[in-house]
Amino acid sequence: MLAEAIERKLVDCDELILYDADTAKAEHLKSALKFPATVVNSLDEMLHRKPKVIVEAASQQAAKDYIGRIVAKKIELIVLSSGALLDSDVDLSRVHVPSGAIGGLDALSSAALAGIDEVMLTSRKNPRAFDMNNKEPKVMYEGSAEEAARLFPREMNVAATLALTVKPAKVRVQVISDPAVQRNTHEVQVKWRFGEMLLRFANEPHPENPRTSALAAWSTIRLLQELLEE
Ligand SMILES: NC(=O)c1ccc[n+]([C@@H]2O[C@H](COP(=O)([O-])OP(=O)(O)OC[C@H]3O[C@@H](n4cnc5c(N)ncnc54)[C@H](O)[C@@H]3O)[C@@H](O)[C@H]2O)c1
Structure with missing residues (x-):
């Protein structure tokens, strides 16, 4: 591309x-x-x-x-x-x-200067993306952004990019294999010193590379x- x-x-x-x-x-x-x-x-x-x-x-x-x-x-x-x-x-x-696969990093890095209390990333992908066949949503991972990026090096760059953006705040990550979603969806919830943010992305996969958006x-x-x- x-x-x-x-x-x-x-x-x-x-x-x-x-x-x-x-x-x-x-x-x-x-x-x-x-x-x-x-x-x-x-x-x-x-x-x-x-x-x-x-x-x-x-x-x-x-x-x-x-x-x-x-x-x-x-x-x-x-x-x-x-x-x-x-x-x-x-x-x-x-x-x-x-x-x-996300955006709004300008707002997140601005908030990081003032002080971020909490960042939560929830990523949902169709079971296909994980070579799975679950019929109900299944939590594949819950933990830190650093570990998510290590365990899913090709699928969870989003977690690493967020972690780099909000430093020194920590990002909590949940990765879900969800048969109800066709698009890769990433939801970022932030509580910071002067407010809250909710960012949601529902991305079509890359036409030549289904692992990415x-x-x-x-x-x-x-x-x-x-x-x-x-
Ligand atoms: N930040 C993002 O939004 C984002 C999006 C897509 C992919 N990625 C990352 O980009 C990387 C590539 O993704 P992809 O899906 O294109 O992978 P891919 O496996 O399809 O392609 C990687 C290519 O790099 C080559 N390669 C591997 N190691 C090399 C080295 N040391 N020197 C030279 N060439 C080397 C391989 O031969 C291969 O052709 C992955 O780490 C992936 O996680 C990040």
């Missing part, structure tokens, strides 16, 4: 550099594009080409392994595997996290647009 948005000139970009540990995947994407794209075989090769922005969409481990080397080169980095940042001691001033891809496109226009 990101490459397609670049091809459609939604973002101001003149060349795409693709790196995937599985080179065949990067080659496959390149061959599907009419836009100028180069496949590289390592992160070093990518850094050598001095891109303005790098988008990590690999895994929490890849993000942890690469962040330090990317920010040391003063390259802006968009991290999708936001769980990787929860225990990071790297300077995050050039690291950007898209709002992903289309909104997550579009939020990355929007962030990339912003960084490339600077």
Whole structure:
């Protein structure tokens, strides 16, 4: 979706550099594009080409392994595997996290400055998303955002992104496998010093990747647009 948005000139970009540990995947994407794209075989090769922005969409481990080397080169980095940042001691001033499958993070980070008493995230997905077949709602997880992001590294970036936004407040998380929902729904309830918030998102899955929401891809496109226009 990101490459397609670049091809459609939604973002101001003149060349795409693709790196995937599985080179065949990067080659496959390149061959599907009419836009100028180069496949590289390592992160070093990518850094050598001095891109303005790098988008990590690999895994929490890849993000942890690469962040330090990317920010040391003063390259802006968009991290999708936001769980990787929860225990990071790297300077995050050039690291950007898209709002992903939720939004309203501006309000949450504003409230965090004043003081947040309570943040509760309730995520409901169809049992399909968990390879389950339960006929009644089933709580899959209840606990902290940090642990949710660790246990569901591909499905619960929302929890990690929220935790990073409301720091030092803690986020309580409930993940429910619910046959009544077709869309991925995320509800964020906040009690803070000067009020309350209730944010609710009911997201269609990404057309090519049912584990994630289309909104997550579009939020990355929007962030990339912003960084490339600077
Ligand atoms: N923040 C969000 O809203 C959001 C949304 C979607 C996905 N994600 C996260 O983004 C990441 C990618 O998700 P996906 O569904 O596209 O995964 P995917 O498994 O479909 O694709 C990941 C690709 O990265 C490659 N890769 C893995 N490790 C690598 C490494 N060390 N170096 C280079 N390439 C490597 C793999 O070969 C694979 O092609 C996951 O961590 C996922 O949780 C975050």
